[in-house]
Amino acid sequence: MSAANSSGIVRASGAGQRFLRYLLYALLVLFCLYYLVPLYVMLTTSLKTVGEIRTGSLMALPDAPTLGAWSKAWDTACVGVRCDGLKPYFWNSVVMVVPAVLLSTLLGALNGYALTKWRFRGANIIFALMLFGAFIPFQVVLLPMARTLGLLGLAGSVFGLILVHTVYGLAFSTLFFRNFFVGVSDSIVNAAKIDGAGFFRIFFAIMMPMALPAIVVTIIWQFTQIWNDFLFGVAFTIGDSNPLTVALNNLVNTSTGVKEYNVDMAAAIIAALPTLLVYIIAGKYFVRGLAAGAVKE
Amino acid sequence: MASISLNNVFKRFGSTEVLKGIDLEIEDGEFIVLVGPSGCGKSTLLNLISGLETISEGEVLIGDKRVNNVPPKDRDIALVFQSYALYPTKNVRDNITFGMQTRKVPESEQQAALSEVSEMLHIDHLLERKPGQLSGGQRQRVAMGRALVRKPEVFLFDEPLSNLDAKLRIEMRTEIKKLHQRLGKTIVYVTHDQIEAMTLASRIAVMDNGHIRQFADPTTVYEDPVDLFVASFMGSPPMNMLPGKILRDGGLFIEPAGDTSGLRFPVPGEIASRFTANEGHEVVLGLRPETIFAAGAELAGPDRFVFERPIDVIEPTGPDTMLVFTIGETEMIARVRPQDEAPVGTSFRFEVEMAKAKLFDRATGVRL
Ligand SMILES: Nc1ncnc2c1ncn2[C@@H]1O[C@H](COP(=O)(O)OP(=O)(O)OP(=O)(O)O)[C@@H](O)[C@H]1O
C-alpha cells in the first residue's frame, strides 16, 4: 500500500473510500461518453461511403474505411458555385486568425500591464468600459462596424476581419491579463524602475516572461473564438475572402442531388481540427492558467 | 556628493497621512539607521527618497539637487526591498545584472561586478538558479547583490537582514559595515534589530507614527533619549519604566506608585539640579536593566542605591541573567552576572546606578 502510493497527498483508505472513488470514475466515464459519442459518429460517418450511410446503422463501424470524403471536402467539394473544396477558405482563416490572435493578445497584455502597474486617473473607468465590451452581443455592433469598415476602405477584406477580431478580442484579453498582473507584486516593477528600466523594457523583459500562463490562456481563448466565429465572417466578407466557418456552412447548404453526409462530416472535422490541436498542445497551460494567481510564487 | 535633505516632507495616501512633516539632514557618506514600530512609515520614507512614491508636500534633495520630480532611475540610488522583489523568471545572474544590462554597461565590467558581489554574499554557487529555487535568506542576499553591483551614490536598505539566521546575519552586518567604510556611500537603512541599529549607524532616526522623535548618534539615542517613546523603544530588554511621584525631603526622591514598602529612589544631585518640578509631580523613572545589578557586584561608586525585592522569574541569556521582580504594580528587569543568580522567591539585594537613571514627565512623556 505504502509502496504503491508513496508520494503525493495522503489519502483516506478503506472499502467505503474505494467505493466512492469507483463511483467517481464511473461518473467521469459517463460524461466522457456524452462528449465523445457525437465525435465518434462524425468520424465513422466521414470514413463511410454514401451508400453505406444510407443502408447501415449510425453507430456501426465503417465496412471499408475510405478517405474519399475527406479529400473531396478538402479539394473538390462545391462551396456555392466554386468547386475547390475547403482548402482556399482554410487558408483564409489561417491568414486572418494568426495576426488577429497575436495582435489582440499583445495589446491585451499591454492594456492589462498599464492598467495595473502604471495606474493613472480613470484607469478603473477605462477598464469597466472595456469589460462592457465583453458583454455586448455582437449583433448590436454589426451595422456600425460595417459602416466603419466601409469608411476605412476595408469592407469585404480579410484585413477588415482582422481589425474587427482584434478590437473585439481586446475586451477578453485585457481582462485576462489585468487579472494576472494584479497578482504580480508592484515591488517587482519598482525594482525594475530603480534598475533603470522604462515602460516597455519592464513589459517585455520582466512582465511578459512572467505572464506565460496568461499568454497561453489568452491565445487559446482568442484562437478558439476567432477561428470559430461565423457572424463577423458572414457579415464582413464576401465570396472568396470567406473564412472557413462560412465556407463550411455554404458547403453543407450547397445541395446537388443526394446529401453527402460523409463529406459534410469530414468538412466539419477539418474545420474543428485546428482548435483541437491548440487544446492538445497547450491544454495543460490552459488549466494551470485558469488557476494562476491562486498560488503566489 | 550625495547628502540627502528632507524638508518638511508629508506623504498622504488619500485621506490617511503617513508622514507628518519629516525633517532630516543626512550628510554625504553617513550611515543612517531608521527604526520605529511597524507601520510608522519607514518604508514609505525610503520610497520617497527613491522616487517610487510622489511627495505630497515638502521637498527632497539629493546632493544639492531637488529631486521631487526626478524619476527613480535618474536618482543614482539602489534600494533593497523588504519583500526582495526579485524577477521570478530570471536566474540569479540576470537578476543581479539586469540593471547593468539596462544601462548598457560593458559585458566585462558586468562580469567583474557580478563575481565580486556574488563572492562577498556567498551566492556564487547559486547564479544559475531561479528565485523560486532559493531559500528566504538566499533570496535576500540576491536582493542585496542586485543593489550592490551598481555602486550608486545612495543605498537604501529596507530590513535587508531580517530573514537570515543569526550567524549569517552577524556576518552580513560586518560585511555591510566594511562595505560602507570601503565605498563611503550614503546609506539609509531600516531595521527592527536593536543591535544592528547600534552597531551600524553613524546616526539613528527614531520614528513614530509619521514623525521623527530623535535623530542622533547611537550613544546619544541610548544614553540621552529625548522622551519616553525613544527610551522605551531603544534597548533590549527595554528600559524599566517605573511610574512614581516626586518627593522633596532634604534631597530629591522618587516614590514608586503602588509601592507600600516605603521605597524611595534618591535622584542624584546632578539630575536634581536641572530640575524644578514640584513635590507630588507625576514622573516616570527610567532604569536600564544593566544599571540594576546584584549589590556589591561592582566596585562602589557614587549615587548607588540598594534595595531588596523577591525574585519572580529568572531568564538566563548566557553571558548575563535577567531577574524579573516587581515594584508596586510594575515589572522590572535587572541584568546580573550568572554567578549572582539566586533561586526564584528569595529576597535579592539589588543595586541601582542612579547616575544613569532618566526621568520623564508622566503626562507628556518628555524627558525632565
Ligand atoms: N499605498 C498605500 N496606501 C495606503 N496606505 C499605505 C500605503 N502604503 C503604506 N500605507 C500605510 O502607511 C503606513 C506606513 O507604512 P510603511 O510601509 O511605511 O510602514 P513601515 O514603517 O515600513 O512598517 P514595517 O516595519 O512593518 O515595514 C502604514 O500604516 C500603511 O498601512
Ligand SMILES: [Mg+2]
Ligand atoms: Mg516597511
